[in-house]
Amino acid sequence: MQQMPPKLEKLPELANNLWWSWNQEAREVWRRLDYPLWRSTTHNPVRMLHEISSEQLEKKANDPAFIRRLNKVLLNFEKAMSFEGSWFNTTYPQLTDKKIAYFSAEFGLHVSLPIYSGGLGILSGDHVKEAGDLGLPFVGVGFMYPQGYFRQRLPAHGWQEAVYQQLELDKSPVNIARDEQGNEIRISVKIGDSEVWARIWNVEVGRATLYLMDTDIEANDPWNREISARLYGGDTEMRIRQEIMLGIGGVRALRALGVQPDVWHMNEGHSAFLVLELVREIITQNGMSFHDAALQVRPHCIFTTHTPVPAGHDAFAFDLMDRYFWDYWEQVGLDREGFMNLGKHQEAWGEAFNMTVLALNMSGYANGVSQLHAEVSRNMWGSVWPEIADEKDIPIIGITNGIHVPTWIAMPMNNLFSRRLDPKWLVKHDDQALWELVDQIPDDELWQVHSELRYKLLSEIRERARRRWVQGNRDATEVITTGAFLDPDALTIGFARRFATYKRATLIFRDPDRLKRLLLNRDRPVQIIFAGKAHPADDPGKHMIQTIYNIAKSQEWGGRIAFLEDYDMHMGRYLKQGSDVWLNNPRRPREASGTSGMKAALNGVPNLSILDGWWVEGYNGANGWAIGSEHEYDNPEVQDASDAESLYQLLEQEIVPLYYDRDRDGIPRGWVQVMRESIRSNTAKFSMRRMVKEYAEQLYIPAMNGDE
Numbered sequence: 001m002q003q004m005p006p007k008l009e010k011l012p013e014l015a016n017n018l019w020w021s022w023n024q025e026a027r028e029v030w031r032r033l034d035y036p037l038w039r040s041t042t043h044n045p046v047r048m049l050h051e052i053s054s055e056q057l058e059k060k061a062n063d064p065a066f067i068r069r070l071n072k073v074l075l076n077f078e079k080a081m082s083f084e085g086s087w088f089n090t091t092y093p094q095l096t097d098k099k100i101a102y103f104s105a106e107f108g109l110h111v112s113l114p115i116y117s118g119g120l121g122i123l124s125g126d127h128v129k130e131a132g133d134l135g136l137p138f139v140g141v142g143f144m145y146p147q148g149y150f151r152q153r154l155p156a157h158g159w160q161e162a163v164y165q166q167l168e169l170d171k172s173p174v175n176i177a178r179d180e181q182g183n184e185i186r187i188s189v190k191i192g193d194s195e196v197w198a199r200i201w202n203v204e205v206g207r208a209t210l211y212l213m214d215t216d217i218e219a220n221d222p223w224n225r226e227i228s229a230r231l232y233g234g235d236t237e238m239r240i241r242q243e244i245m246l247g248i249g250g251v252r253a254l255r256a257l258g259v260q261p262d263v264w265h266m267n268e269g270h271s272a273f274l275v276l277e278l279v280r281e282i283i284t285q286n287g288m289s290f291h292d293a294a295l296q297v298r299p300h301c302i303f304t305t306h307t308p309v310p311a312g313h314d315a316f317a318f319d320l321m322d323r324y325f326w327d328y329w330e331q332v333g334l335d336r337e338g339f340m341n342l343g344k345h346q347e348a349w350g351e352a353f354n355m356t357v358l359a360l361n362m363s364g365y366a367n368g369v370s371q372l373h374a375e376v377s378r379n380m381w382g383s384v385w386p387e388i389a390d391e392k393d394i395p396i397i398g399i400t401n402g403i404h405v406p407t408w409i410a411m412p413m414n415n416l417f418s419r420r421l422d423p424k425w426l427v428k429h430d431d432q433a434l435w436e437l438v439d440q441i442p443d444d445e446l447w448q449v450h451s452e453l454r455y456k457l458l459s460e461i462r463e464r465a466r467r468r469w470v471q472g473n474r475d476a477t478e479v480i481t482t483g484a485f486l487d488p489d490a491l492t493i494g495f496a497r498r499f500a501t502y503k504r505a506t507l508i509f510r511d512p513d514r515l516k517r518l519l520l521n522r523d524r525p526v527q528i529i530f531a532g533k534a535h536p537a538d539d540p541g542k543h544m545i546q547t548i549y550n551i552a553k554s555q556e557w558g559g560r561i562a563f564l565e566d567y568d569m570h571m572g573r574y575l576k577q578g579s580d581v582w583l584n585n586p587r588r589p590r591e592a593s594g595t596s597g598m599k600a601a602l603n604g605v606p607n608l609s610i611l612d613g614w615w616v617e618g619y620n621g622a623n624g625w626a627i628g629s630e631h632e633y634d635n636p637e638v639q640d641a642s643d644a645e646s647l648y649q650l651l652e653q654e655i656v657p658l659y660y661d662r663d664r665d666g667i668p669r670g671w672v673q674v675m676r677e678s679i680r681s682n683t684a685k686f687s688m689r690r691m692v693k694e695y696a697e698q699l700y701i702p703a704m705n706g707d708e
């Protein structure tokens, strides 16, 4: 890193805490420090400080306006780091010495740290940010994947290719955890025949800290170095090895760091082996039975399940479990049978050890991520509680997901809310009373800000297409498919998320001629922008990408369909802030919650969505559109046909006419009313702040006290 001039000596500290990424004034500091570098590093201040010239640093050190701006941000940063006055400290002053540990296989915090694949990871990242904002005593535990998740490349044939790149960790917002003597803190877990070592990286996320384990170190042989090499890149055996490290290694990492949690929160089943390690610790110290040790562990464990799709719950064959746990079960006071019973579950392919069943068996608290998902989960996992007769009594509660509002709000929208609602709106953004004031925002201002965001989205897309073109190694059609012909004034539908098949990305193409008539209408054109990656092992998902890619390529569709390559958080922000409508059409009830629609909603982008997940709770008849009904189908073919019909009707009869119904000033008054209602009704309700407060009140506080 460059030597800093004295007036800029705090910049490295500011760069090293991701707090800057959701603070608008702090972002402005980086932008003004060196704008071309801010762009070329895709908003990575740590890298900026490596690459910036000493002349530029000198220039900024001698720019009084910049220094004034910086000092103001540093003051706010200092305030934001102190727990004093935070929500948690004022609400629960007697609990401030407690600790919550939150385990997740992926965290989506910022585009410069690509250790997430989709909704689950972004949710974890948002959860950590908000937990810190509210002052919860909170640490996260996960993996540092030195190759991250794959980068998607779409060659001219449209079949997704996965490219893995080694991250430059010294230019990322991460630091190696060291003890007081300055030695790297390392932990080890016996996995199969070898002792596998991990070092630990710290990520500072506002007041919260994230600890990421990394097995890619010389102490390990090549096979074991691969354990944390990349996210979701391996087979089932790699998966169990990763999960042993995440759960068991994660507990050991916290102990080595001197963190003693009172609450253990498993975000998804990947980390569930941690419960076994907690039992093992107690037995090693006190020589109790498994039963008695489990009674001590359970009241402090929380499990959140995230999907009703059976394949989304990891299950391991018993022979695989034997290979990795044959010398572990006696350490937790069990024989083989007793041990296997902890996770025993009937899978489509036979009986196996299921991580969700293990987590449910060993947690005092469990929840699903929307009210509908909780209901589906009670039905799905009822067999874990054979003694409970009535499904309604199965102890899986619903806490509906939310999003971290400061992360997902667009800057011009943020400014508009500050101007028209309250300069301090962000401080009280989960207060519904604030949002009842949206009528104070004049139509023309809201429309103006939204139009600005749509132009920004489309110019970003065209700039990316142009860069591809000048790089030279791309076919012209590849440039066109990524949106070169998009029209900045056409009704723009956004669809971006993981390409899991239940999300039915191709549903809207069921009747191509009918869709073409909509898109190619000369007076009222419509365009659709797609983006998303399919899991590297998901061929049907890749097939869907290829189908849409080929449509985007075809002249017949007039350049009205685009498929953006390599979807990530950065592009996600542009899309959810600048589209006119956000489309989501999963096969109900497979979408546990969904969060991308929430990010669109608070930016005044109405949802057009199936009544699944969060939208069952969000839709109110005036804040967007509901595709289909709450009908339950046995036949997916019938379901698809019926949902597609509903989607076309909404577009033809309501959405397109309303969007193009302009007054003398060119403002679509009716449309703006839907935008306003979207903001009013969804922002507080689906904020991460509301969500984390519910986790605190319903789960964390009881688990801290150990009362189940």
Ligand SMILES: *Cc1c(COP(=O)(O)O)cnc(C)c1O
Pocket (backbone or CB within 6 Å): 117, 118, 119, 120, 122, 496, 497, 498, 567, 568, 569, 572, 584, 593, 594, 595, 596, 597, 599
């Ligand atoms: C929010 C988000 C998601 C989740 O999208 P869903 O439509 O809820 O599945 C996925 N990827 C990125 C990058 C996101 O920001």
